[in-house]
Amino acid sequence: MRLLLVEDTRGLGEAVRDQLQEEGYAVDWVERISAARHCLRSTPYDLLLLDLMLPDGSGLEFLQQLRKSGQALPVIILTARDQISDRIAGLNAGADDYLVKPFDLDEMLARVAAVARRYSGNPNPYLQLGELEVDLAARRILRQGQAVELSAREWALFEAFVQHLGQVLTRSRLEDALYAFGAEIESNTIEVYISRLRKKLGKSCIETLRGMGYRMSVK
Amino acid sequence: MRLLLVEDTRGLGEAVRDQLQEEGYAVDWVERISAARHCLRSTPYDLLLLDLMLPDGSGLEFLQQLRKSGQALPVIILTARDQISDRIAGLNAGADDYLVKPFDLDEMLARVAAVARRYSGNPNPYLQLGELEVDLAARRILRQGQAVELSAREWALFEAFVQHLGQVLTRSRLEDALYAFGAEIESNTIEVYISRLRKKLGKSCIETLRGMGYRMSVK
DNA sequence: CTGAATCTGACAGCAACCTGAAACTTTCTT
DNA sequence: AAGAAAGTTTCAGGTTGCTGTCAGATTCAG
Known part of the structure:
Protein backbone atom coordinates (compact mmCIF):
# COMPACT_ATOMS: atom_id res chain seq x y z
CA MET A 1 0.00 0.00 0.00
CA SER A 120 -8.93 -2.14 -1.78
CA GLY A 121 -11.37 -4.45 -3.48
CA ASN A 122 -8.43 -6.42 -4.79
CA PRO A 123 -5.42 -7.06 -2.58
CA ASN A 124 -2.60 -5.35 -4.29
CA PRO A 125 -0.68 -7.40 -6.83
CA TYR A 126 -2.84 -5.53 -9.33
CA LEU A 127 -1.29 -2.53 -10.93
CA GLN A 128 -3.49 0.19 -12.29
CA LEU A 129 -1.87 1.88 -15.26
CA GLY A 130 -4.26 4.27 -16.83
CA GLU A 131 -6.97 2.19 -18.43
CA LEU A 132 -4.93 -0.98 -17.92
CA GLU A 133 -5.14 -3.39 -15.03
CA VAL A 134 -2.07 -5.52 -14.80
CA ASP A 135 -1.47 -8.69 -12.83
CA LEU A 136 2.22 -9.38 -13.29
CA ALA A 137 2.24 -12.71 -11.51
CA ALA A 138 -0.63 -14.10 -13.56
CA ARG A 139 0.52 -12.38 -16.75
CA ARG A 140 -2.88 -10.91 -17.30
CA ILE A 141 -3.86 -7.53 -18.59
CA LEU A 142 -7.29 -5.99 -18.68
CA ARG A 143 -7.92 -2.96 -20.82
CA GLN A 144 -11.10 -1.22 -19.77
CA GLY A 145 -12.12 -4.51 -18.24
CA GLN A 146 -11.43 -6.45 -21.43
CA ALA A 147 -8.74 -9.11 -21.38
CA VAL A 148 -5.78 -8.44 -23.65
CA GLU A 149 -3.67 -11.34 -24.88
CA LEU A 150 0.02 -10.84 -25.41
CA SER A 151 2.48 -13.19 -27.07
CA ALA A 152 5.72 -14.15 -25.35
CA ARG A 153 7.80 -11.40 -26.93
CA GLU A 154 5.13 -8.82 -26.47
CA TRP A 155 4.91 -9.71 -22.82
CA ALA A 156 8.67 -9.58 -22.33
CA LEU A 157 8.72 -6.11 -23.76
CA PHE A 158 5.76 -4.98 -21.74
CA GLU A 159 7.29 -6.38 -18.59
CA ALA A 160 10.49 -4.45 -19.19
CA PHE A 161 8.45 -1.29 -19.33
CA VAL A 162 6.43 -2.04 -16.25
CA GLN A 163 9.51 -2.92 -14.26
CA HIS A 164 11.01 0.42 -15.15
CA LEU A 165 7.92 2.52 -15.08
CA GLY A 166 8.51 6.13 -15.94
CA GLN A 167 12.07 5.57 -17.07
CA VAL A 168 13.42 5.94 -20.56
CA LEU A 169 14.52 2.61 -21.96
CA THR A 170 17.04 2.65 -24.76
CA ARG A 171 16.80 0.34 -27.69
CA SER A 172 19.69 -1.78 -26.47
CA ARG A 173 18.08 -2.09 -23.07
CA LEU A 174 14.91 -3.35 -24.69
CA GLU A 175 16.87 -5.74 -26.85
CA ASP A 176 18.36 -7.20 -23.70
CA ALA A 177 14.87 -7.70 -22.38
CA LEU A 178 13.74 -9.50 -25.49
CA TYR A 179 16.87 -11.46 -26.29
CA ALA A 180 19.29 -12.59 -23.69
CA PHE A 181 22.28 -10.30 -23.75
CA GLY A 182 24.22 -9.26 -26.76
CA ALA A 183 22.07 -11.14 -29.24
CA GLU A 184 22.70 -8.78 -32.11
CA ILE A 185 19.63 -7.66 -33.87
CA GLU A 186 19.81 -5.86 -37.16
CA SER A 187 16.30 -5.10 -38.24
CA ASN A 188 13.61 -3.02 -36.66
CA THR A 189 12.09 -5.76 -34.55
CA ILE A 190 11.82 -3.51 -31.53
CA GLU A 191 9.77 -0.99 -33.43
CA VAL A 192 7.49 -3.68 -34.74
CA TYR A 193 6.76 -4.92 -31.23
CA ILE A 194 6.29 -1.42 -29.93
CA SER A 195 3.78 -0.95 -32.68
CA ARG A 196 1.94 -4.14 -31.72
CA LEU A 197 1.85 -3.26 -28.05
CA ARG A 198 0.38 0.11 -28.89
CA LYS A 199 -2.25 -1.51 -31.01
CA LYS A 200 -3.26 -3.81 -28.18
CA LEU A 201 -2.78 -1.53 -25.21
CA GLY A 202 -3.58 1.88 -26.61
CA LYS A 203 -1.56 4.43 -28.50
CA SER A 204 -0.58 6.57 -25.56
CA CYS A 205 0.68 3.78 -23.39
CA ILE A 206 4.23 4.00 -24.75
CA GLU A 207 5.87 7.27 -25.68
CA THR A 208 8.62 7.62 -28.27
CA LEU A 209 11.58 9.80 -27.42
CA ARG A 210 13.29 10.26 -30.73
CA GLY A 211 16.93 9.29 -30.68
CA MET A 212 16.67 8.26 -27.04
CA GLY A 213 14.27 5.39 -26.61
CA TYR A 214 10.81 4.71 -25.24
CA ARG A 215 8.98 5.36 -22.00
CA MET A 216 5.88 4.08 -20.26
CA SER A 217 4.31 6.20 -17.55
CA VAL A 218 1.46 5.74 -15.19
CA LYS A 219 -1.00 8.13 -16.69
CA MET B 1 21.19 -1.90 1.95
CA SER B 120 12.20 0.66 -1.39
CA GLY B 121 9.17 2.33 -2.88
CA ASN B 122 10.98 5.48 -3.82
CA PRO B 123 10.03 7.22 -7.00
CA ASN B 124 12.77 8.29 -9.37
CA PRO B 125 14.97 10.88 -7.71
CA TYR B 126 14.33 14.36 -8.98
CA LEU B 127 16.28 17.57 -8.88
CA GLN B 128 14.98 21.02 -8.13
CA LEU B 129 16.78 23.64 -10.22
CA GLY B 130 15.14 26.98 -9.78
CA GLU B 131 11.79 26.73 -11.50
CA LEU B 132 12.76 23.40 -13.06
CA GLU B 133 11.97 19.92 -11.75
CA VAL B 134 14.24 17.35 -13.31
CA ASP B 135 13.89 13.58 -13.39
CA LEU B 136 17.04 12.25 -14.99
CA ALA B 137 15.95 8.61 -15.27
CA ALA B 138 12.68 9.55 -16.93
CA ARG B 139 14.30 12.31 -18.96
CA ARG B 140 11.48 14.52 -17.89
CA ILE B 141 11.60 18.19 -17.07
CA LEU B 142 8.83 20.26 -15.60
CA ARG B 143 9.05 24.04 -15.80
CA GLN B 144 6.64 25.58 -13.36
CA GLY B 145 4.75 22.34 -13.48
CA GLN B 146 4.60 22.30 -17.27
CA ALA B 147 6.30 19.47 -19.12
CA VAL B 148 9.16 20.53 -21.36
CA GLU B 149 10.18 18.27 -24.24
CA LEU B 150 13.81 18.06 -25.25
CA SER B 151 15.28 16.38 -28.31
CA ALA B 152 18.15 13.92 -27.99
CA ARG B 153 20.86 16.51 -28.58
CA GLU B 154 19.22 19.06 -26.38
CA TRP B 155 19.00 16.54 -23.60
CA ALA B 156 22.65 15.54 -23.99
CA LEU B 157 23.67 19.15 -23.63
CA PHE B 158 21.37 19.72 -20.69
CA GLU B 159 22.68 16.62 -18.97
CA ALA B 160 26.24 17.84 -19.38
CA PHE B 161 25.31 21.03 -17.56
CA VAL B 162 23.44 19.26 -14.81
CA GLN B 163 26.34 16.92 -14.21
CA HIS B 164 28.65 19.90 -13.81
CA LEU B 165 26.42 22.35 -12.03
CA GLY B 166 28.15 25.64 -11.29
CA GLN B 167 31.14 24.84 -13.44
CA VAL B 168 32.12 26.66 -16.58
CA LEU B 169 32.00 24.38 -19.58
CA THR B 170 34.13 25.29 -22.56
CA ARG B 171 32.90 24.90 -26.04
CA SER B 172 35.11 21.88 -26.71
CA ARG B 173 33.86 20.27 -23.50
CA LEU B 174 30.30 20.65 -24.70
CA GLU B 175 31.19 19.32 -28.11
CA ASP B 176 32.51 16.19 -26.45
CA ALA B 177 29.20 15.82 -24.65
CA LEU B 178 27.22 16.11 -27.85
CA TYR B 179 29.39 14.14 -30.22
CA ALA B 180 31.40 11.08 -29.43
CA PHE B 181 34.93 12.25 -28.81
CA GLY B 182 36.76 14.69 -30.95
CA ALA B 183 34.21 14.94 -33.73
CA GLU B 184 35.31 18.24 -35.18
CA ILE B 185 32.59 20.73 -35.71
CA GLU B 186 33.05 23.97 -37.55
CA SER B 187 29.83 25.89 -37.39
CA ASN B 188 28.05 27.40 -34.44
CA THR B 189 26.06 24.32 -33.53
CA ILE B 190 26.74 24.69 -29.84
CA GLU B 191 25.37 28.20 -29.79
CA VAL B 192 22.31 27.08 -31.63
CA TYR B 193 21.59 24.39 -29.07
CA ILE B 194 22.28 26.74 -26.18
CA SER B 195 19.75 29.04 -27.73
CA ARG B 196 17.19 26.26 -28.05
CA LEU B 197 17.67 25.20 -24.47
CA ARG B 198 17.21 28.75 -23.23
CA LYS B 199 14.03 29.09 -25.20
CA LYS B 200 12.61 25.97 -23.62
CA LEU B 201 14.02 26.24 -20.11
CA GLY B 202 14.16 29.97 -19.51
CA LYS B 203 16.70 32.64 -20.38
CA SER B 204 18.52 32.69 -17.10
CA CYS B 205 19.10 28.98 -16.88
CA ILE B 206 22.42 29.11 -18.76
CA GLU B 207 24.89 31.98 -18.42
CA THR B 208 27.31 33.04 -21.14
CA LEU B 209 30.88 33.76 -20.10
CA ARG B 210 32.28 35.53 -23.09
CA GLY B 211 35.41 33.94 -24.46
CA MET B 212 35.25 31.14 -21.90
CA GLY B 213 32.12 29.11 -22.22
CA TYR B 214 28.81 28.55 -20.47
CA ARG B 215 27.59 27.78 -16.98
CA MET B 216 24.46 26.52 -15.33
CA SER B 217 23.99 27.33 -11.66
CA VAL B 218 21.60 26.19 -8.99
CA LYS B 219 19.95 29.61 -8.77
C1' DC C 1 32.46 53.50 -32.24
C1' DT C 2 34.24 49.21 -34.15
C1' DG C 3 35.15 44.53 -34.51
C1' DA C 4 34.47 40.18 -32.53
C1' DA C 5 31.61 37.08 -30.19
C1' DT C 6 27.23 35.47 -29.59
C1' DC C 7 22.24 34.87 -30.56
C1' DT C 8 18.40 33.19 -33.17
C1' DG C 9 14.93 32.44 -37.10
C1' DA C 10 14.62 29.82 -41.18
C1' DC C 11 15.32 25.79 -43.99
C1' DA C 12 16.89 21.72 -46.70
C1' DG C 13 18.16 17.16 -46.01
C1' DC C 14 17.96 13.06 -43.90
C1' DA C 15 17.94 9.74 -40.08
C1' DA C 16 14.61 7.81 -37.00
C1' DC C 17 10.40 5.95 -36.67
C1' DC C 18 5.87 3.64 -37.93
C1' DT C 19 3.26 0.05 -39.89
C1' DG C 20 1.20 -3.25 -43.29
C1' DA C 21 2.36 -7.28 -45.35
C1' DA C 22 5.21 -11.11 -46.73
C1' DA C 23 8.40 -14.77 -45.51
C1' DC C 24 9.71 -17.81 -42.26
C1' DT C 25 9.52 -20.60 -37.76
C1' DT C 26 7.40 -22.82 -34.10
C1' DT C 27 3.55 -24.96 -31.95
C1' DC C 28 -0.76 -27.14 -32.09
C1' DT C 29 -4.32 -30.18 -34.25
C1' DT C 30 -6.15 -33.77 -36.72
C1' DA D 1 3.03 -36.82 -40.65
C1' DA D 2 0.86 -33.15 -42.74
C1' DG D 3 -1.60 -29.11 -42.44
C1' DA D 4 -3.24 -25.22 -39.82
C1' DA D 5 -2.61 -21.63 -36.66
C1' DA D 6 -0.01 -18.58 -34.13
C1' DG D 7 4.12 -16.17 -33.41
C1' DT D 8 8.37 -14.02 -35.06
C1' DT D 9 11.38 -11.54 -38.10
C1' DT D 10 12.39 -9.03 -42.12
C1' DC D 11 11.44 -5.78 -45.66
C1' DA D 12 9.82 -1.63 -47.92
C1' DG D 13 7.38 2.57 -48.37
C1' DG D 14 5.57 6.56 -46.07
C1' DT D 15 5.88 10.11 -42.47
C1' DT D 16 7.79 12.98 -39.00
C1' DG D 17 10.47 16.17 -36.95
C1' DC D 18 15.48 16.56 -35.55
C1' DT D 19 19.92 18.42 -37.07
C1' DG D 20 23.47 21.26 -38.73
C1' DT D 21 24.22 25.29 -41.36
C1' DC D 22 23.87 29.91 -42.70
C1' DA D 23 22.81 34.77 -42.55
C1' DG D 24 21.39 38.72 -40.42
C1' DA D 25 20.59 40.78 -35.89
C1' DT D 26 22.30 41.75 -31.39
C1' DT D 27 25.40 42.26 -27.57
C1' DC D 28 29.72 43.24 -25.53
C1' DA D 29 34.59 44.75 -24.63
C1' DG D 30 37.91 47.98 -25.41
Missing part, protein backbone atom coordinates in the same frame (compact mmCIF):
# COMPACT_ATOMS: atom_id res chain seq x y z
CA ARG A 2 1.76 3.15 -1.20
CA LEU A 3 0.75 6.67 -0.27
CA LEU A 4 1.80 10.03 -1.60
CA LEU A 5 1.78 12.88 0.90
CA VAL A 6 1.85 16.46 -0.42
CA GLU A 7 2.44 18.85 2.47
CA ASP A 8 4.78 21.83 2.75
CA THR A 9 4.85 22.18 6.52
CA ARG A 10 7.97 20.32 7.55
CA GLY A 11 6.97 19.29 11.04
CA LEU A 12 3.53 18.07 10.06
CA GLY A 13 4.75 16.29 6.97
CA GLU A 14 7.39 14.44 8.89
CA ALA A 15 5.03 13.44 11.66
CA VAL A 16 2.39 12.15 9.27
CA ARG A 17 4.93 10.26 7.23
CA ASP A 18 6.53 8.61 10.24
CA GLN A 19 3.21 7.64 11.71
CA LEU A 20 2.04 6.09 8.47
CA GLN A 21 5.31 4.27 7.95
CA GLU A 22 5.01 2.76 11.39
CA GLU A 23 1.68 1.39 10.35
CA GLY A 24 3.36 -0.32 7.43
CA TYR A 25 2.44 2.02 4.61
CA ALA A 26 5.05 3.01 2.04
CA VAL A 27 4.99 6.79 2.04
CA ASP A 28 6.50 9.32 -0.35
CA TRP A 29 6.45 12.85 0.93
CA VAL A 30 6.86 15.89 -1.29
CA GLU A 31 6.32 19.58 -0.67
CA ARG A 32 5.24 20.82 -4.05
CA ILE A 33 2.54 20.11 -6.56
CA SER A 34 5.08 19.90 -9.35
CA ALA A 35 6.96 17.23 -7.45
CA ALA A 36 3.73 15.37 -6.79
CA ARG A 37 2.93 15.40 -10.49
CA HIS A 38 6.30 13.90 -11.04
CA CYS A 39 5.84 11.07 -8.57
CA LEU A 40 2.42 10.22 -9.89
CA ARG A 41 3.82 9.63 -13.32
CA SER A 42 6.50 7.19 -12.36
CA THR A 43 4.85 5.38 -9.48
CA PRO A 44 1.41 3.91 -8.98
CA TYR A 45 -0.07 5.06 -5.67
CA ASP A 46 -3.00 3.77 -3.69
CA LEU A 47 -3.86 6.97 -1.88
CA LEU A 48 -3.06 10.67 -2.06
CA LEU A 49 -2.93 12.96 0.99
CA LEU A 50 -3.13 16.50 -0.32
CA ASP A 51 -2.66 19.82 1.43
CA LEU A 52 -4.67 22.57 -0.27
CA MET A 53 -2.29 25.49 0.33
CA LEU A 54 1.04 24.84 -1.31
CA PRO A 55 3.88 27.11 -2.37
CA ASP A 56 3.50 26.40 -6.05
CA GLY A 57 -0.20 26.42 -6.47
CA SER A 58 -3.59 25.38 -5.21
CA GLY A 59 -4.11 21.78 -4.27
CA LEU A 60 -7.70 22.21 -5.25
CA GLU A 61 -6.87 23.01 -8.84
CA PHE A 62 -4.43 20.16 -8.90
CA LEU A 63 -7.13 17.79 -7.71
CA GLN A 64 -9.51 19.03 -10.36
CA GLN A 65 -6.88 18.47 -13.02
CA LEU A 66 -6.29 14.97 -11.74
CA ARG A 67 -9.95 14.11 -11.91
CA LYS A 68 -10.32 15.68 -15.31
CA SER A 69 -7.52 13.45 -16.58
CA GLY A 70 -9.43 10.43 -15.40
CA GLN A 71 -7.41 9.55 -12.29
CA ALA A 72 -9.57 7.52 -9.95
CA LEU A 73 -6.97 7.61 -7.17
CA PRO A 74 -8.47 8.03 -3.68
CA VAL A 75 -7.68 11.45 -2.19
CA ILE A 76 -7.84 12.84 1.32
CA ILE A 77 -7.44 16.60 1.59
CA LEU A 78 -5.82 18.46 4.47
CA THR A 79 -7.12 21.97 5.22
CA ALA A 80 -6.54 24.59 7.88
CA ARG A 81 -9.50 25.51 10.05
CA ASP A 82 -10.01 28.86 8.37
CA GLN A 83 -10.33 27.27 4.97
CA ILE A 84 -13.32 25.22 5.84
CA SER A 85 -15.18 26.48 2.81
CA ASP A 86 -12.48 24.79 0.77
CA ARG A 87 -13.57 21.57 2.32
CA ILE A 88 -16.85 21.75 0.48
CA ALA A 89 -15.09 22.68 -2.73
CA GLY A 90 -12.65 19.85 -2.14
CA LEU A 91 -15.33 17.25 -1.82
CA ASN A 92 -16.94 18.67 -4.91
CA ALA A 93 -13.66 18.48 -6.76
CA GLY A 94 -13.48 14.78 -6.10
CA ALA A 95 -11.82 14.25 -2.73
CA ASP A 96 -12.85 11.18 -0.78
CA ASP A 97 -12.40 12.59 2.69
CA TYR A 98 -10.87 15.56 4.49
CA LEU A 99 -8.94 16.35 7.65
CA VAL A 100 -8.96 19.75 9.35
CA LYS A 101 -5.60 20.88 10.75
CA PRO A 102 -4.46 20.50 13.39
CA PHE A 103 -5.67 16.95 13.39
CA ASP A 104 -5.06 14.05 15.67
CA LEU A 105 -2.67 11.49 14.21
CA ASP A 106 -4.89 8.61 15.24
CA GLU A 107 -7.80 10.32 13.56
CA MET A 108 -5.65 10.58 10.45
CA LEU A 109 -4.75 6.89 10.57
CA ALA A 110 -8.38 5.95 10.94
CA ARG A 111 -9.41 7.99 7.90
CA VAL A 112 -6.58 6.60 5.83
CA ALA A 113 -7.44 3.07 6.84
CA ALA A 114 -11.10 3.68 6.04
CA VAL A 115 -10.42 5.08 2.57
CA ALA A 116 -7.85 2.40 1.92
CA ARG A 117 -10.28 -0.31 2.93
CA ARG A 118 -13.06 1.13 0.85
CA TYR A 119 -10.88 1.05 -2.24
CA ARG B 2 22.39 -5.47 2.35
CA LEU B 3 22.72 -7.91 -0.53
CA LEU B 4 23.32 -11.64 -0.65
CA LEU B 5 25.26 -12.93 -3.63
CA VAL B 6 25.12 -16.66 -4.39
CA GLU B 7 27.67 -17.48 -7.10
CA ASP B 8 30.18 -20.30 -7.34
CA THR B 9 32.50 -18.83 -9.97
CA ARG B 10 35.29 -17.26 -7.96
CA GLY B 11 36.33 -14.54 -10.38
CA LEU B 12 32.83 -13.38 -11.13
CA GLY B 13 31.71 -13.49 -7.53
CA GLU B 14 34.65 -11.44 -6.42
CA ALA B 15 34.19 -8.86 -9.15
CA VAL B 16 30.50 -8.45 -8.46
CA ARG B 17 31.03 -8.20 -4.72
CA ASP B 18 33.78 -5.60 -5.06
CA GLN B 19 31.81 -3.52 -7.49
CA LEU B 20 28.75 -3.52 -5.28
CA GLN B 21 30.76 -2.70 -2.20
CA GLU B 22 32.28 0.26 -3.97
CA GLU B 23 28.77 1.50 -4.56
CA GLY B 24 28.12 1.35 -0.86
CA TYR B 25 26.12 -1.86 -0.59
CA ALA B 26 26.84 -4.34 2.14
CA VAL B 27 27.46 -7.63 0.35
CA ASP B 28 27.66 -11.19 1.63
CA TRP B 29 28.99 -13.65 -0.91
CA VAL B 30 28.47 -17.40 -0.63
CA GLU B 31 29.02 -20.21 -3.11
CA ARG B 32 26.39 -22.72 -2.10
CA ILE B 33 22.68 -22.84 -1.64
CA SER B 34 23.06 -24.37 1.76
CA ALA B 35 25.18 -21.44 2.84
CA ALA B 36 22.67 -19.03 1.38
CA ARG B 37 19.87 -20.67 3.36
CA HIS B 38 21.94 -20.15 6.42
CA CYS B 39 22.55 -16.48 5.78
CA LEU B 40 18.91 -15.81 5.01
CA ARG B 41 17.91 -17.28 8.33
CA SER B 42 20.21 -15.17 10.40
CA THR B 43 20.22 -11.89 8.47
CA PRO B 44 17.60 -9.74 6.85
CA TYR B 45 18.59 -8.92 3.26
CA ASP B 46 17.21 -6.37 0.85
CA LEU B 47 18.14 -8.15 -2.33
CA LEU B 48 19.29 -11.58 -3.46
CA LEU B 49 21.57 -12.15 -6.47
CA LEU B 50 21.23 -15.80 -7.39
CA ASP B 51 23.15 -17.93 -9.85
CA LEU B 52 21.01 -20.76 -11.20
CA MET B 53 23.72 -23.41 -11.59
CA LEU B 54 25.29 -24.19 -8.24
CA PRO B 55 27.31 -27.12 -6.98
CA ASP B 56 24.74 -28.20 -4.42
CA GLY B 57 21.54 -27.77 -6.33
CA SER B 58 19.42 -25.69 -8.67
CA GLY B 59 18.97 -22.05 -7.86
CA LEU B 60 15.62 -22.26 -9.53
CA GLU B 61 14.29 -24.78 -7.07
CA PHE B 62 15.72 -22.76 -4.24
CA LEU B 63 13.91 -19.70 -5.49
CA GLN B 64 10.65 -21.60 -5.74
CA GLN B 65 11.04 -22.82 -2.18
CA LEU B 66 11.71 -19.29 -1.03
CA ARG B 67 8.57 -18.01 -2.67
CA LYS B 68 6.52 -20.89 -1.42
CA SER B 69 7.60 -20.06 2.10
CA GLY B 70 6.28 -16.57 1.60
CA GLN B 71 9.57 -14.70 1.16
CA ALA B 72 8.94 -11.46 -0.70
CA LEU B 73 12.65 -10.68 -0.98
CA PRO B 74 13.61 -9.15 -4.33
CA VAL B 75 15.67 -11.54 -6.44
CA ILE B 76 17.85 -11.06 -9.50
CA ILE B 77 18.92 -14.26 -11.19
CA LEU B 78 22.20 -14.82 -13.04
CA THR B 79 22.14 -17.25 -15.94
CA ALA B 80 24.61 -18.40 -18.55
CA ARG B 81 23.81 -17.66 -22.13
CA ASP B 82 22.82 -21.23 -22.90
CA GLN B 83 20.24 -21.36 -20.14
CA ILE B 84 17.99 -18.79 -21.63
CA SER B 85 14.91 -20.87 -21.09
CA ASP B 86 15.73 -20.70 -17.39
CA ARG B 87 15.18 -16.99 -17.56
CA ILE B 88 11.53 -17.52 -18.30
CA ALA B 89 11.31 -20.18 -15.66
CA GLY B 90 13.12 -17.87 -13.27
CA LEU B 91 10.73 -15.03 -13.80
CA ASN B 92 7.87 -17.45 -13.39
CA ALA B 93 9.39 -18.72 -10.18
CA GLY B 94 9.33 -15.22 -8.81
CA ALA B 95 12.54 -13.49 -9.84
CA ASP B 96 12.37 -9.76 -10.29
CA ASP B 97 15.01 -9.40 -12.95
CA TYR B 98 17.78 -11.40 -14.58
CA LEU B 99 21.29 -10.94 -15.90
CA VAL B 100 22.80 -13.09 -18.61
CA LYS B 101 26.46 -13.98 -18.19
CA PRO B 102 28.80 -12.55 -19.13
CA PHE B 103 27.24 -9.27 -18.10
CA ASP B 104 28.55 -5.78 -17.92
CA LEU B 105 29.20 -4.66 -14.35
CA ASP B 106 27.56 -1.33 -14.98
CA GLU B 107 24.53 -3.11 -16.31
CA MET B 108 24.51 -5.18 -13.14
CA LEU B 109 24.67 -2.07 -10.98
CA ALA B 110 21.84 -0.51 -12.91
CA ARG B 111 19.61 -3.54 -12.44
CA VAL B 112 20.40 -3.78 -8.76
CA ALA B 113 19.68 -0.10 -8.31
CA ALA B 114 16.43 -0.45 -10.21
CA VAL B 115 15.20 -3.40 -8.20
CA ALA B 116 16.32 -1.78 -4.98
CA ARG B 117 14.49 1.41 -5.88
CA ARG B 118 11.36 -0.43 -6.89
CA TYR B 119 11.18 -2.20 -3.59
